[in-house]
Amino acid sequence: MTLFELPTQDIANRKARERVVKEEVTKRIHALADKLDWCHLNIPQKTKHYEEWAVDPELGGKIAAIMGQEKVHMFIKDTVMRAYRRSKRLPLEQLLKNMGIQHGSLIRSYEKPHALLYDHSHLYTLTVAKEWRMAMLSAYERAAQASEKVEQNRLFITDHRVDRFVDQSYRNLIEAAGKRLDVEVYWVM
Known part of the structure; x- marks a missing residue:
């Protein structure tokens, strides 16, 4: 059979x-x-x-x-x-709460990388360190495509205590890229 x-x-x-x-x-x-x-x-x-x-x-x-x-x-x-x-990984919603970040109503949730847009003006993206490039570009594109001006565009990077991410000069490079794209970079646990 x-x-x-x-x-x-x-x-x-x-x-x-x-x-x-x-x-x-x-x-x-x-x-x-x-x-x-x-x-x-x-x-x-x-x-x-x-x-x-x-x-x-x-x-x-x-x-x-x-x-x-x-x-x-x-x-x-x-x-x-x-x-x-x-x-x-800590869910993005819990991370925002733990950091004391106040936000209004959720307008949109994104996947890959996970991001939340609140009040048409606050975009928060969560990613692991090795995927920082894709996440930063996604945060930039999502902010540019938002129906209203995004005042706060923050990228939270986790899993950064290994490999090249322990090197401060590499982190500085990532933060400099964020500044050019108007994306604030935060290194979180």
Whole structure:
């Protein structure tokens, strides 16, 4: 019997089992990442753990049974750990509240990168450091396309305690780009 000949119920059951396995492996990897203080590891350290997890029979082995060993590393890096990073990020609304930033009514919410436009005049964008270029250009474009003048255009950058972002001269470069585009840059945790 081929896949196309399987009854619909069998396919649904198989997909449900696969979803359970993926969720179980994801939870286990997230717990390991918490123990490793994942957000503060550098790229070579993270790569080492991706490789270890990919060949671990209880982690990558279970995923390989679903999608093949050649896709395991990419699944862990791009799906499991992207979800992990998102789960650790403070939502933009909460960040604004914690910083004591007062705002009026929400006019529009944007995705990729996440941004909020309040009262047609205050635009707040949240991004991770490695995606600062795209986020800054998005903030600039969104402000330029707003129906009214955006008085405050702020870009909040997280995950900046690793790699080139610890170098103050690189941060200065990013802040200078922000000034040219009329985007205020804030480095937040």
